[in-house]
Amino acid sequence: MKKRVWALLLAVVLAFSVLAGCAKQENTPADTKEPSNQTDPTPSGDDKADAPAEASQDVFPLAETYNVSAFAFGNTGEELDKTLTMQVMEERTNIHWDISTASQAELSEKRGLSFNSGEYYDVYIKSGISATEAFQYGSQGILIPLNDLIDQYMPNLKALLDEQDLWNQITSADGNIYALPQLNGQELAAPAVYINQKWLDNLGMKLPTTQDEFLDVLRAFVKDDPNGDGANDEYGIYCTSGAVEYTLPLFGVAMDYSTYSMYDNGNAVFVPTSDVYHDFLAFWAQVYTEKLINQDCFTASWDDLNAIGATSDTLGTIPTYGAYQHVGTERDEEYVGLNPFNGKHTMPSGNGLGYGALCITDKCTNPELICQWADYFYCEEGAILGRMGVAGVTFSLDDNGMYEWITDGEWGGDITSVRNKACMFGWYPAPLAKAKLFDEGNTNPEELFLYEQRKALLEYAAEPYPTLNWTEDELAERADLITTITSYYYEYMAQVITGQLDLDATWDEYLSNMDAMGASRLHEIDQAAYTRYLEG
Ligand SMILES: [Ca+2]
Ligand SMILES: [Ca+2]
Structure with missing residues (x-):
């Protein structure tokens, strides 16, 4: 148990220090609040870390805990709210998630039931919601449009959607965006031809x-x-x-x-x-x-x-x-x-977009905070937290920026367990960008070789x-x-x-x-x- 507390502390420190690196890269809107001293990262020798450009993330951690009710997919032992990703985020933001999980077998039925009974949640995260359903519940006024929220509170996501030209992939027929996406980056959509x-x-x-x-x-x-x-x-x-x-x-x-x-x-x-x-x-x-x-x-x-x-x-x-x-x-x-x-x-290439990662309902009292919370996952550091966990806890990084999973720690004895138990990334899209480290720092020589081959072939990618x-x-x-x-x-x-x-x-x-x-x-x-x- 002690070990776990220590690991969490370390995780929190690391999460704070990476946040500084993340926010610095963004040109954030001018209408953001004054930086709060509470969010200052531990001294890192980088005196630009507290520049006022830190934008929307500066509201965290909140002085008072904000509680969110949510619905998510979760296999037994892999509940989203117990993951390292969510624990680090709670420490960082003081947003507490109360998540009802459903297994794969009951996911669709429970999700539909919650909407149709009127007893729905504030947020549906990683819940497998389809574009058709999102449009249906959006038209009924249950899911709120996220267009303006993304524009004002999600500079990281906005930049990626612009850069990858993905706006029309997440926009419903009525012009509204009802769900945040998972972004995996452009990828080959079929096998390729390999020659000796x-x-x-x-x-x-x-x-x-x-x-x-x-x-x-x-x-x-x-x-x-x-x-x-x-x-x-x-x-x-x-x-x-x-x-x-x-x-x-x-x-x-x-x-x-x-x-x-x-x-x-x-x-x-x-x-x-x-x-x-x-x-x-x-x-x-x-x-x-x-x-x-x-x-x-x-x-x-x-x-x-x-x-x-x-x-x-x-x-x-x-x-x-x-x-x-x-x-x-x-x-x-x-x-x-x-x-x-x-x-x-x-x-053949796909745009690597997973639909339905996060939807907000009209019961949520502060959708702005949810969007600010989620936007962190659309920069490299946040994407690493969501996809891989925390350096030193779930994976170790060497001096060359290459990583190995830690499989003799508290998060599981093999890579699959560590990823499922510690991270947000897995079955069903979650609000996440692609983490460059995930592919480029892979120390498995076969996977790294294949990644490089596929990356070269992507130079010849057709329109997704x-x-x-x-x-x-x-x-x-x-x-x-x-x-x-x-x-x-x-x-x-x-x-x-x-x-x-x-x-x-x-x-x-x-x-x-x-x-x-x-x-x-x-x-x-x-x-x-x-x-x-x-x-x-
Ligand atoms: Ca021969
Ligand atoms: Ca080999």
Whole structure:
């Protein structure tokens, strides 16, 4: 118990000292209160730490405790109010949270019940609320609009929303913002293609930058013995069932797998009937004929791939989330991310936004304070507190800014437990920015390598997938269309690539079948939703 008190004290001191660093970086509005002596950080030798620019955070700690009732997700033993994050924040702000938690199984029912009974809480934090629900309760006046509050009291969040152009992702159809987001930063939204750099070096070849160069590389992988064992045992590329699709970005296609469209400057292009998709099929049919790809590429499982990766050095190219999952930790650095050809920006990417992290109801007597409280989590130091806990307590930092989780302390014996018990970050979005330290200070060599590969591929990121909202009628019509159309799309893809159907002899018939199945109507519905999204 003593140990815990000491750790908490340390945590509080650290939280204060990081707050100073956080607030300094912000150009905060001039209409803020005088700095309070109570919030002065412990002397740090940095005499700018108490500059008057510290803005909205200066109200903390409050002279009198402010109590908030709230509803949140919480697995047994992982209650939000018991986390280190919340304990440090209570010390820092003197805001006390009285949180009712619900497990995953009861979350949605309890949340709905609380709203519909009229016995709702001041705040819904990390409660899994959807955009549809937020709009519904916002329209009823239960959830309050946060637009002006963000503008006045949340300089950190405001800056991130501007910088990442995310305002329309969190704005409801009536123009109001009813929920704060979790911001994870732009990220790849699909597996990427990883290619064996060691084999390329062995063969004196460069990373392919065109379809023709890629075909040459695949041929050399299969014919020129790049693993040097004297046998032609190599796979040019190994695809598990469906993974051929993950090579679409190489061909200039960033397809959204929920709509089978790519989005470009206001136009939704339905990929399965596009010319570029025809070229994609032609390429892979050629590769298949020449046996440069595993011949069971439409049925192979991840287990099949893992078995091959674990027992042999025969994989030239792999579409995957990360090669180390298949080839292990010894050889994973041999597989580098393959950039889309011709420098096109076609890597599918998401905006990394989690909806519904924090909503405030009309029962809350001081929403300004809640917003000021939450804004801390949208700067690096606050994001570290929310995602990782406290240096020296839940993770240790070395002189190079690299961290390791502390798994022999009071917060749990393994990384998952420490993160779940000590931090706010986890299942369901919480009000948090991305913490740079989380990725960049990772000491796991495989994860760090993969992070760097994915970061490089993000240089080729396409416009993030839009968040499309369909009307109920559209949803019903769409559901009927998309099942038939996509199952035909996958059937035809497999038949053409494996040579059962000749592409050029059947392409026109394929297009007219697609049309008969309603592909153009499906496209019309999605283009309309995309246009509405763009118009905000
Ligand atoms: Ca060989
Ligand atoms: Ca490794």
